[in-house]
Amino acid sequence: MEYSIFQIIILSIFVNNFVLARFLGLCPYMGVSKQLDSAIGMGMAVTFVMTIASLVTWLLYTFFLAPTYENVFYSLFNLPIQDVPDLTFLRTIVFILVIASLVQFIEMYIQKVSPTLYRALGIYLPLITTNCAILGVAVLNIDLFFIDGLPAESSFIHTIVQAFSAGLGFTLVLVLMAGIRERLEMIGIPKPLRGLPIAFIVAGLMSIAFLGFSGMNIG
Amino acid sequence: MSLITEAVKGIYKENPVFRLALGLCPVLAVSTSIINAIGMGAATTFVLLSSNTIVSLLILLFGKILSEEGQKSINKIRIPMFIVVIASFVTIVEMVMAAYFPELSESLGIFIPLIVVNCIILGRAEGFASKNPLLPSIADAIGMGIGFTLALTAIAFIRELLGSGALLGFNIMGGEFKPVLLFILPPGAFLVIGIYMGFLNWLDERKKRSS
Amino acid sequence: MSNIVRLGIVLAIVTLIAAFVLAEIYSVTKPRIEIQKKAKEREALDYVLPNAKVLEPVSKKIPIVNDEGDTLYQKEVVEYYRAYEKEDSTGLIGYAFKAEGAGYSSIIETMVGFDTWGDITRIKIISQKETPGLGALAENSEPFEGKKWSTQQFRDKSVEDLKVDKDGGEIVSITGATITSRAITNSIRTEMKDLLNRIEFSPKDQTKEN
Numbered sequence: 001m002e003y004s005i006f007q008i009i010i011l012s013i014f015v016n017n018f019v020l021a022r023f024l025g026l027c028p029y030m031g032v033s034k035q036l037d038s039a040i041g042m043g044m045a046v047t048f049v050m051t052i053a054s055l056v057t058w059l060l061y062t063f064f065l066a067p068t069y070e071n072v073f074y075s076l077f078n079l080p081i082q083d084v085p086d087l088t089f090l091r092t093i094v095f096i097l098v099i100a101s102l103v104q105f106i107e108m109y110i111q112k113v114s115p116t117l118y119r120a121l122g123i124y125l126p127l128i129t130t131n132c133a134i135l136g137v138a139v140l141n142i143d144l145f146f147i148d149g150l151p152a153e154s155s156f157i158h159t160i161v162q163a164f165s166a167g168l169g170f171t172l173v174l175v176l177m178a179g180i181r182e183r184l185e186m187i188g189i190p191k192p193l194r195g196l197p198i199a200f201i202v203a204g205l206m207s208i209a210f211l212g213f214s215g216m217n218i219g
Numbered sequence: 220m221s222l223i224t225e226a227v228k229g230i231y232k233e234n235p236v237f238r239l240a241l242g243l244c245p246v247l248a249v250s251t252s253i254i255n256a257i258g259m260g261a262a263t264t265f266v267l268l269s270s271n272t273i274v275s276l277l278i279l280l281f282g283k284i285l286s287e288e289g290q291k292s293i294n295k296i297r298i299p300m301f302i303v304v305i306a307s308f309v310t311i312v313e314m315v316m317a318a319y320f321p322e323l324s325e326s327l328g329i330f331i332p333l334i335v336v337n338c339i340i341l342g343r344a345e346g347f348a349s350k351n352p353l354l355p356s357i358a359d360a361i362g363m364g365i366g367f368t369l370a371l372t373a374i375a376f377i378r379e380l381l382g383s384g385a386l387l388g389f390n391i392m393g394g395e396f397k398p399v400l401l402f403i404l405p406p407g408a409f410l411v412i413g414i415y416m417g418f419l420n421w422l423d424e425r426k427k428r429s430s
Numbered sequence: 431m432s433n434i435v436r437l438g439i440v441l442a443i444v445t446l447i448a449a450f451v452l453a454e455i456y457s458v459t460k461p462r463i464e465i466q467k468k469a470k471e472r473e474a475l476d477y478v479l480p481n482a483k484v485l486e487p488v489s490k491k492i493p494i495v496n497d498e499g500d501t502l503y504q505k506e507v508v509e510y511y512r513a514y515e516k517e518d519s520t521g522l523i524g525y526a527f528k529a530e531g532a533g534y535s536s537i538i539e540t541m542v543g544f545d546t547w548g549d550i551t552r553i554k555i556i557s558q559k560e561t562p563g564l565g566a567l568a569e570n571s572e573p574f575e576g577k578k579w580s581t582q583q584f585r586d587k588s589v590e591d592l593k594v595d596k597d598g599g600e601i602v603s604i605t606g607a608t609i610t611s612r613a614i615t616n617s618i619r620t621e622m623k624d625l626l627n628r629i630e631f632s633p634k635d636q637t638k639e640n
Contacts, residue, residue, distance in 0.1 A: 015535070021405050023248035027338065030240065089314060089456040090449060092332045093306040097445075100302060132244045132336040139332050192420035193413075196240055200413030207406035214535045214561075251562065296437045300444055307448040311455055318462035321470070383563060403562040 008161050013169035014213040018133050020206060021214075025133030025170055029177065030199055032124070039178035040171070045124040047167025049106060050137050053099050054163035057138040060094060062152055070152050095138050103128050137166050173206065180206075222358045229362030235339045236370035236412075237419050242337040245330045246371050247408040253387050256375035258323045260368025262316065262331065264361070266308045267340050271348040271360035273304050278349050301344045302335075309335045339363060377411050378402045470556070471541075475511060478543030478552045479524050482513035510625055513543070524551060527625055531617025533558060533610045534565045542584075542618050547633045548626065553584045553618065558610075565610035579604040579611060584618075589626065592619035 003011070018024045025046070032042040062070050067084040069075070074084050107125045111118045128134060141162060145155040180202055189198055235241045245263070249255045277300070281290055313331050316324040324331065334340065343363055348356040379385060382402030384392035392398075401407050475485050487508045515521035524545040531538055536559035543551040560566045567579065574582040579602055584592075593599020594611050603611035625631075 023244050023405070023408070024333075026243040026247065027241075030243070089310060089452055092310050092313065092335055093303065093445070093448065093452070096302055096306050096335050097299065100299065132333050135336050136244075136329060136333055139329050143329065190417075192424055193417040197413045197417035197420065200409045200416065204406045204409030204413060207404075207409055208401070211404060211406065292433055292437060293440065296441050299441055303441075303445050303448050307452060310452050314452075314455055314459040314463070318459040318466065321463075321466040398563055400561070400563045 003158070005157070005161055008158055009165045012162050012165040013172065014210065017169045017173060017210055017213075018136070018166050019170060019173045020203070020210045022136070024136040025131050028124075028127060028131055028133075029170075029174060029203070030196060032127070033174055033177040033181055033199070036175065036178045036182060038124075039174045042124045042127075043167070043171025043174045045128060046131065046133065046170050047164065049099075049103060049125070049128050050134055050163045050167040050170075051160065052106065053102055053134050054138055054141055054159050056098055056102060057095050058141060058156060058159045060098065061088075061091065061142055061146070062156075065090060065094065066146070068152075091139070091142070095135055099134050099138070133166070133170060137163050173210075176206065177203065222354060225355050225358040226362035226365075229359065229364075229366035230369060231366070234366045234370055235363055236367060237416055239339075241342060242339040242367060243412075245333065245337060246367075246374060247405075247412060248330055249327055250371055250375040250378055250408055250411075251382070251403055252326075252379045253372060253375045254323070255326055256371040257368065258316075258320070259327055259330065260364070260371050262312045262327075263334055263337060263340070263367055264364025265312060266305065266334050267343060267364045267367075268357065268360040269308045270301070270305045270340060270344050271356045272353065274301055274344045274348040275351065275353045275356040277304075279353070297349065298341075298345065301341060301349075305340055305344065306335050339367060374408070374411050374415065378407050382407060474541040474554045474556050475526055475543075477554050478526055478541050479511075479513045480552070481515065481523055483517050484514040484519050485526065486512045486514065486519060488512060510629075522546060525625070525629075527621060528556070529614075529617040529621040531613040533560050533568075533613040534607065536560055538568065538610070538613055538617070540614055540618060542622065544622065548588050548631060549586045550584045550588070550618075553581050553614075555581065555614070560607070560610050565604065565607040567604050567607065568610050568614060577602065589619060589622050592616075592622070 012018070016022055019026065019029050028042055028046070032038050062068065063072050065087040067081070067086045067088075069081065071084050073079045074081055103125055107118075110125075141155075141159040144162070145158040147155070177199075181199065184198060184202070193201070229235065233239060236243070236246050242263070245259055249259045281293055285293060309332060312334065313324075316327075316331060343359060347359050351359070376386070379387075380392070381399045382404075384390055384396045384398045402411065476482075479485070488510055489506045489508045491506055510525055510527040512522060513524045513526060515523045524543055526541060526543040529540045529542055531540075538558040538560070539556040541554045541556050543553070545551055554571070555569045558566065558568060560568060569581070570579060571581045572578075574580040574585075583602060587600070591600055592615050594601045594603045594608065594615050596603060596608055597612070599615070601611065601615050
């Protein structure tokens with residue numbers, strides 16, 4: 001079954017929110033949500049890297065790993081389709097290496113091109129390599145949209161849309177959480193619950209609120 | 220003796236989940252049932268053990284065959300090399316699970332490939348195995364793996380018991396009990412881990428005060 | 431610079447070794463993974479049409495066209511199954527097909543079997559990720575008593591009967607999960623109607639013996 005673009009946007013921002021429903025990217029969610037400014041910076045950095053990483057991993061998977069008619073061994077070297085190697089088992093290893101080097105590369109590039117942007121995002125970029133949301137969205141793109149027999153273009157568009165909206169969804173809950181945690185600082189919380197425990201409980205309450213989005217009729 | 224201390228520290232004092240707050244994503248995501256929790260714990264422990272072993276051996280090998288200078292330069296690609304090692308073991312787990320435990324593989328889903336970004340594994344490879352000999356590295360991996368599995372199971376215990384009135388799939392709360400669905404749903408994961416962490420802090424506090 | 435190249439080569443060698451090891455393991459596990467996938471489908475088919483000895487997949491070909499309008503290849507997709515009573519593929523007793531519908535929080539896949547009178551034999555939920563304890567109860571296949579949702583209630587229903595109670599039909603919804611119940615029921619109705627049209631189905635001219 002195929003989703004429309006609009007459905008993918010709503011689903012990945014609200015219904016299947018990466019943090020609150022899919023449990024991806026919790027480390028930055030808990031670590032960088034103490035202040036509003038840094039939450040916005042982190043959110044932007046994640047959205048940016050997510051979109052680029054999804055684009056690159058999709059290209060690699062389609063043209064090199066999966067034995068489809070788009071595979072370069074078929075389209076460029078004219079290998080018969082049954083001889084095109086099935087390298088899908090290298091997915092994890094290829095994706096993580098690509099993401100790690102991509103983050104390094106983006107960091108160097110931003111530093112050179114726009115020092116202002118680098119000052120805003122720079123310190124968050126190294127943290128992103130181990131952010132499971134990035135690898136998570138890359139793997140999910142393949143699992144959800146890489147359906148045998150569908151035209152490659154549609155899965156490409158779906159991939160980019162899902163990555164960008166997942167990043168937006170991440171930013172949304174990160175900013176919301178930072179807003180709450182800034183206020184929590186002023187309140188008398190029982191000592192054992194201070195810090196992470198209360199943050200988790202707040203996240204739980206937010207997650208209850210987000211449950212309301214599932215079952216929305218967006219057909 | 221020290222090997223045992225190395226292994227035991229991961230279970231309580233430096234528990235990766237409750238104390239170090241590492242590898243939270245899989246903990247929250249797959250703790251809906253004890254079976255899932257144990258499956259995930261076993262997979263992670265396997266990867267942790269294998270990667271710690273290989274990393275420790277690799278460092279030993281480099282120390283034997285490379286000059287001082289060579290070791291220094293190989294140090295620069297240390298992290299990418301560790302990532303390749305870890306990713307390979309994760310892929311092995313992924314394939315073996317899909318072939319022999321299809322149901323478990325389906326319910327853990329995307330979190331099997333994501334073991335590769337579990338901070339515990341790269342953290343232990345880089346922070347412990349690359350600096351220690353083989354045996355302590357193995358002990359450390361076993362301890363951390365068991366600590367991770369126990370934490371996961373502890374959360375799954377509460378969530379399965381209250382959320383579906385069952386343990387390991389057997390209904391034990393009786394027919395009268397109405398399951399509190401919230402615990403099986405995503406919010407339950409956040410609430411349970413928050414309360415666990417708070418409880419452990421409270422225990423520590425009490426211990427400190429009494430001594 | 432030459433140092434960077436050397437390090438790059440070392441890293442490439444490590445990755446290649448890893449890739450070779452993985453390729454070996456993949457070649458061992460791949461056939462088993464395929465068997466597991468087929469076994470699941472087969473199990474569902476055997477469940478929905480318990481009397482069938484032979485299940486013959488009927489596939490259609492979808493042409494995959496490139497930008498210039500040339501047909502690259504024909505992709506085969508299984509459309510439905512024909513079920514036969516005897517080992518030599520004679521004695522048609524029914525059909526089976528897969529229905530898909532968007533439920534509350536996931537896509538629900540259902541295997542459906544129906545006989546030559548156009549009545550459903552059994553259905554089986556193949557995959558769903560609905561809310562545990564609510565929508566996920568859709569898989570319940572206990573004997574149907576008339577009050578609680580069970581996949582057994584679909585037995586002997588024809589296309590026209592497929593409507594949940596909230597929509598004025600006979601199918602008893604899952605308590606607290608109308609959307610899930612409706613998704614399953616409606617997806618079966620739409621796809622079955624479609625399939626019956628395509629195969630120009632006409633019920634057998636005999637009275638059903640029970």
